[in-house]
Amino acid sequence: MSVLFRSLxxxxxxxxxxxxxxxxxxxxxxxxxxxxxxEEPVDEPDHNLLRPLYMDAQxxxxxxxxxxxxxxxxxxxxxxxxxxxxxxxxxxSEAAVEKARRQVADIIGAQPKEIIFTSGAxxxxxxxVKGVGRFYAEKKKHIIxxxxxHKCVLxxxxxxxxxxxxxxxxxxxxxxxxxxxQLEAAIRPDTSLVSVMTVNNEIGVVQxxxxxxxxxxxxxxxxxxxxAQAVGKIPVDVNEMMVDxxxxxxxxxxxxxxxxxxxxxxxxxxxVEAIQSGGGQxxxxxxxxxxxxxxxxxxxxxxxxAKEMEYDHRHVSRLSDILVSLITSELTxxxxxxxxxxxxxxCVNLSFSAVEGESLLMAMKDVALSSGSxxxxxxxxxSYVLRAIGADEDLxxxxxxxxIGRFTSEEEVVYTAKKCIDEVKKLREMSPLWEMVQEGIDxxxxxxxxx
Numbered sequence: 140m141s142v143l144f145r146s147l148x149x150x151x152x153x154x155x156x157x158x159x160x161x162x163x164x165x166x167x168x169x170x171x172x173x174x175x176x177x178e179e180p181v182d183e184p185d186h187n188l189l190r191p192l193y194m195d196a197q198x199x200x201x202x203x204x205x206x207x208x209x210x211x212x213x214x215x216x217x218x219x220x221x222x223x224x225x226x227x228x229x230x231x232s233e234a235a236v237e238k239a240r241r242q243v244a245d246i247i248g249a250q251p252k253e254i255i256f257t258s259g260a261x262x263x264x265x266x267x268v269k270g271v272g273r274f275y276a277e278k279k280k281h282i283i284x285x286x287x288x289h290k291c292v293l294x295x296x297x298x299x300x301x302x303x304x305x306x307x308x309x310x311x312x313x314x315x316x317x318x319x320x321q322l323e324a325a326i327r328p329d330t331s332l333v334s335v336m337t338v339n340n341e342i343g344v345v346q347x348x349x350x351x352x353x354x355x356x357x358x359x360x361x362x363x364x365x366x367a368q369a370v371g372k373i374p375v376d377v378n379e380m381m382v383d384x385x386x387x388x389x390x391x392x393x394x395x396x397x398x399x400x401x402x403x404x405x406x407x408x409x410x411v412e413a414i415q416s417g418g419g420q421x422x423x424x425x426x427x428x429x430x431x432x433x434x435x436x437x438x439x440x441x442x443x444x445a446k447e448m449e450y451d452h453r454h455v456s457r458l459s460d461i462l463v464s465l466i467t468s469e470l471t472x473x474x475x476x477x478x479x480x481x482x483x484x485x486c487v488n489l490s491f492s493a494v495e496g497e498s499l500l501m502a503m504k505d506v507a508l509s510s511g512s513x514x515x516x517x518x519x520x521x522s523y524v525l526r527a528i529g530a531d532e533d534l535x536x537x538x539x540x541x542x543i544g545r546f547t548s549e550e551e552v553v554y555t556a557k558k559c560i561d562e563v564k565k566l567r568e569m570s571p572l573w574e575m576v577q578e579g580i581d582x583x584x585x586x587x588x589x590x
Contacts, residue, residue, distance in 0.1 A: 260365060
């Protein structure tokens with residue numbers, strides 16, 4: 140077991156975040172004193188300060204120390220460009236990148252040649268939606284997606300709309316799932332692509348991708364799925380699911396930030412138009428030097444996830460059950476958003492009647508939580524995902540997303556649940572709306588007037 144893995148398993152790593160980085164330096168072969176200091180060194184946080192508990196695993200995950208162990212040699216000694224074919228530095232980096240490509244392919248049942256390294260799921264989604272759309276634009280200019288997709292998919296579709304494409308934004312049912320009959324009916328002769336995410340990043344709903352894949356294959360339409368929240372957490376097989384393009388993110392599966400992958404089926408072949416010009420790396424689909432350390436990190440994260448997926452799922456499911464049962468046993472008028480059966484247990488989205496979500500977040504400042512997607516939570520508008528599933532306006536404003544992951548402990552979950560219960564009770568005591576709810580008054584029936 141590595142030094143870093145032991146450090147992450149012990150509780151002091153939260154109080155002393157820089158201790159891990161100091162132990163990283165011990166593994167480096169170049170003495171730091173020989174490198175000289177920075178002119179303006181970055182201020183390190185006070186290691187005596189207690190950091191918040193981390194319960195936001197859908198936003199990002201801490202890097203698994205085993206992943207960092209795999210990356211370190213390529214950050215320090217093996218720094219060659221993987222595209223340099225004339226010397227050993229390039230050869231060893233190329234070998235490392237190709238190993239990582241195999242590791243990524245293995246976790247989704249693909250062939251290594253079908254894996255394209257990117258900067259993350261956002262870029263993979265852009266290449267998939269815009270790339271397929273533009274390549275087949277002469278004959279097909281219709282794309283289907285859902286109203287609950289990640290913003291980068293929705294915004295890519297809007298960009299294509301500005302280019303003259305026709306986009307169908309399918310509504311979802313109240314449980315967050317796509318209506319398969321409605322999806323099939325929406326496919327037209329000029330439809331080139333259907334894009335539906337595997338696991339929703341806000342409510343954790345798992346879409347029936349295999350059934351959607353069968354429909355698309357029958358209709359001879361390509362299927363893309365954003366699997367950033369699924370790969371490494373639930374079993375995913377591109378052949379069984381009949382997926383043609385799949386987006387993968389490194390930092391969602393305990394790997395490094397800034398790297399992801401795109402699965403692009405070779406048989407039957409899917410063609411995409413590159414959205415970035417350059418040296419033609421990655422089969423000409425994603426030009427630019429592949430960052431060897433990041434690719435190695437993604438590969439290592441996929442290998443670890445593949446080996447530990449079953450254990451991780453049991454661990455996360457148990458903690459999720461504890462969290463929900465503790466909260467719902469003490470609080471009434473709590474709604475879990477999304478389908479209760481078809482869901483990834485690590486993503487728990489709860490709405491608390493008569494409580495403003497942002498107020499609850501501020502009250503629980505010693506727990507790192509989110510009121511929605513980290514990409515859009517800066518907005519005070521209610522979640523567009525919750526609006527799409529038909530959540531009432533007040534409940535959409537009162538939602539909190541709890542993210543449970545590999546390194547979350549039972550003690551952290553119990554503390555979070557008790558803290559949530561206490562703060563919700565305090566906020567409800569101050570809310571005049573709570574009195575109405577207790578009296579059975581339907582808040583939607585009230586006609587509010589201005590004075």
